[in-house]
Amino acid sequence: MTNEKKNVPELRFPEFSGEWEERKLGDVAKITMGQSPESKYYTEDESETILVQGNADLKKGRVFPRIYTKQVTKMVTKGDILLTVRAPVGKLAIAQMNVCIGRGVCSINSGLFTYYFLEKFYIDGKWFMFSQGSTFESVSGKDIKKLKILLPNNVEKKHIVDFFSKLDRQIELEELKLEKLEEQKKGYMQKIFSQQLRFKDENGNDFPKWGRMSLDDLGRSYTGLSGKTKKDFGYGESYFITYRNVFKNTIASSDLVEKVNINEFENQNKVEYKDILITTSSETPHEAGMSSIWLYSAKNMYLNSFCFGFRVTTKNIEPIYLARILRSSQLRKRITIIAQGSTRFNVSKNELLKLKVHLPILEEQRRIVDFLDNIDKMIENQSKKIDLLKERKKGFLQKMFV
Structure with a gap:
């Protein structure tokens, strides 16, 4: 219900009334700022103490040891x-075990009510009021205690x-259901593209043996945007597909x-329906050469300069199948090998x-595409x-906290 009193939440359990008490966080909780060990003591030995240094170590409200x-x-x-105290400030987790904290993190010895209060504080974007530094965001222990x-x-x-807690x-x-679906998809892709799992035709008969052809024999490639400068971006009547889009999505x-x-x-080369898009570089060899496919009709669509496009010109190839197999573990291993730097x-x-690449006949290609599309739809719905x-x-959170 709504209450106009000061220091009272907008939404409240009906059996409670009266104002909430205002306190400083440092008066109701013990706050400890992290201190990083010397790097020479870092180890991969899991029998030693876990070190938490920042956002990369905290996921889904828990510690993920690195x-x-x-x-x-x-x-x-x-x-x-x-609580992360350096960019990004305000990420939260609950320690599931005793850990060592570096200078990018502080600990707050308090209950879950404080955790949810700080979660709302982060959602509301309030940490920027305490943040110090123009190029590197951070908050001090003094500011946290005064909160x-x-x-x-x-x-x-x-x-x-x-x-x-129930929510x-x-x-x-x-999220566990989503993880299982994603693992199932990986398993199916592994079995399908290694030919451990095969589809049958309408009469229940096996499809013919798969062939093999090089990508060069299946179509032609083209480059992304060239000759552009910073001033060319952010306006105009045309669009380009970002590097992140290609890297992240099997279907752009x-x-x-x-x-x-x-x-x-x-x-400039335009991107057309069912063109395959491939990244040319990345920070790790395991992330280089990631592929995607464009499944939209757009008149003025281009590709970023850090990718190249591939257009299938062979009639017996379903481009979506090609995009799928390029993301398979078998092809990813081979692409990783040729990544240099x-x-x-x-x-x-x-x-x-x-x-x-291994190529079944067109009918089986389409069976594979439909099967994986159905799993993707389940994953999308779960997400x-x-x-x-x-x-x-x-x-x-925004209505039940003040």
């Missing part, structure tokens, strides 16, 4: 709240914590495109086009379900 340390500087006990927190009595506090558990269960998203100005007499890894277009639950939680 580095271990033989030198313990600031120790955090199981159940403490972990004002409004507290109900312990009974109401427990009701709120129980409510959000978190529901989200967690749905129509949302991840940006404006670019193309002059009337420029010689030290700080950034590049894939030679000519070398990539020499790769031979939407999780997003809706998270939005619901966000709404409750």
